[in-house]
Amino acid sequence: MRQHMFGDVAAAEMHALDMPNAWDAEALFPANIHRAATQALESWITAQDAFSRKHILNNFASSDGNGDARAGAICASPSRKHPDYYYAWTRDSALVVLEVIAWLDDNKLDYMLKDELKQRLDDYVEFTRHLQGLKNLKYGLGEAKFYMDGTAFRAPWCNAQTDGPALRARAILAYAQHVIKQANGDTTRAHELFALVRTDLDYVTKVWMHPGNCDIWEESRGMHFYTLLAQKTALEEGARMAHTLDVDNGVAHVYERAAQEIAHKLPEFWDVDHGYIVATLNKTDGIRTKNSNLDAQVLLAALHHGTPKLLTSRAVAATVNRLVHVFDRLYVVNHVQRTKIDGQWVDVAAAVGRYPEDVYDGDGSRGGNPWSLLTSSVAEYHYRLAVHMGNGPLAQYLVQVGDTYMARVARHTDADHTMREQWDKSSGYGRGAVHLTWSYAAHTSASRWRNLAIASLD
16 A cells, blocks of 8 residues: 555644644655656646636526526536435535635636626625525524525425534625725625624524534534534634624624634544544434544545644644545555556545545445545645645645645546546546536635645745
8 A cells, every 4th residue: 555645643632733843754754755746737737727617607506597596506516316416505605605716816817707706706695695584494594405596495404504604604704805805995895795794603603512413414413523613713704804894892702702612622522542633522313333433524624714723733634644544445446556647647645535434425325435525625735734834845745745636636537527526436437416516616726725835835
C-alpha cells in the first residue's frame, strides 16, 4: 500500500489547535511521492472548472424559467429516479451559494457573468424568504429539503437537520458582505438580507442543544460535530454583521453567547482512545453499524466552517490521516496508484468515502463507495494547508499531495467531465446521482484553493 501524507501524528486535545511552524516535514510527509501536476492534469483541472461551473448554474433555477422549478431553487441533482435527488436541500443549496459568491472575487470573471450570478443570488434570497414563510412545517426551519417549486416535502425523512438554517444564514451573510463592498457604504440592502439571517439564527439559538437532530448524511440522530461547528460559525458571523450594521446590540450578544456555549462543547468530540475527532456524540437513533464514529463529515466541517487554527490542527490532521488509511485498504480501486491523463502518467492518492461502515451505494444498500466530493475535499485540505504554511518546501509538497487527489478525481470522472455522487469501489465507474451539484462545487472550491496555494509559492 502507498505511504500516506501523514506519519504518526501525536494525539492532541481539541483545544490545542495550533499547527507549529516547526513541523518536521520528513517525519510527516514521505519523500517518495512524485509530483502529479503535469500539464495534462493542469489542463484537465481547467476544463473541469468550466464544465463544473456550467452545470452548477444549470442546476440553479433562474428567473428566466426552469419548468417546474421556482427561481432560486438549487437541485441536488437533476436525477429524478434511481436515485431521485431533484429536490432543494437547504444545506446543499447554501454550500453551492457560498461557492458561487466566491466566484465573484475572480477579477477575470466576465462582467456579464457577474451580473448573471448576482441575479441568481437575488433569486436565492427570494427563494429563502419564501421557504421561511411556509406554514405548518412539522420541523419548521429545520426541514431538510423542499420540492423544486418551493412547496413542502411532507413524506417521512430524517428531520430536523439544524445545520441547514445555519448554513443558509452564512450564505446570505456572505452575500451581504459582498453587497456592502459594492455599495460604497450603503447598507440598505444588507439590512434587508440580515432580516432573513436573523430568522435562521434566532432558530439556531433555540435548537442547537437538542440531542436528536439528524446528521448531514441523514442517517444518525445525536449531537454532531459538523452541525455544531456550522452553527457556531454562523452565530459568530451573524454577531459581527449585527455590529457592522449597528443592529440592536442585544442581538449580537445573544449570538455571541450561544456561539461560546457551542465552543465549550466541541472539545468533547476529540476521542483520546481512537486518536481522532468523532462525528457524533449522544447518539439516540439511526444507523447502528457505524461503530467507528470515524467520518469524512469531520473534514467537511473543518473546511466549511473551521478557522485556520482548527483546519491546521493536529486533531484534524490525525482524523484525515485515519480516514485515508482506512479507505485506502477498503476500496479495490485504490490498488491503482497511477493513471493516464491525456497520455501522461500521474500518481493518484486514495479515493475517499463517507465512513468505513457505509452501505449506501448511490441507489440502494449494497455497500458504500468512494465519493467524488469527498476526494476533492481531501485535495482542498492539502491546498489550504499549503496556503497557511506559506512559501517553502513543505508548502510545495502539500500542493503536490493535493494534486494526487485531484488526479484520483480525474481518473474516475467521465471523459466528458460529467460528475456523479460516487464511484464504484471495484470498477471505478460513476454511480449514483448524475451531475451532483455538490460534486461540482467541491471541485471548483478545491481548484480555487489550488490556485491560491500556487500563487503563495511565488
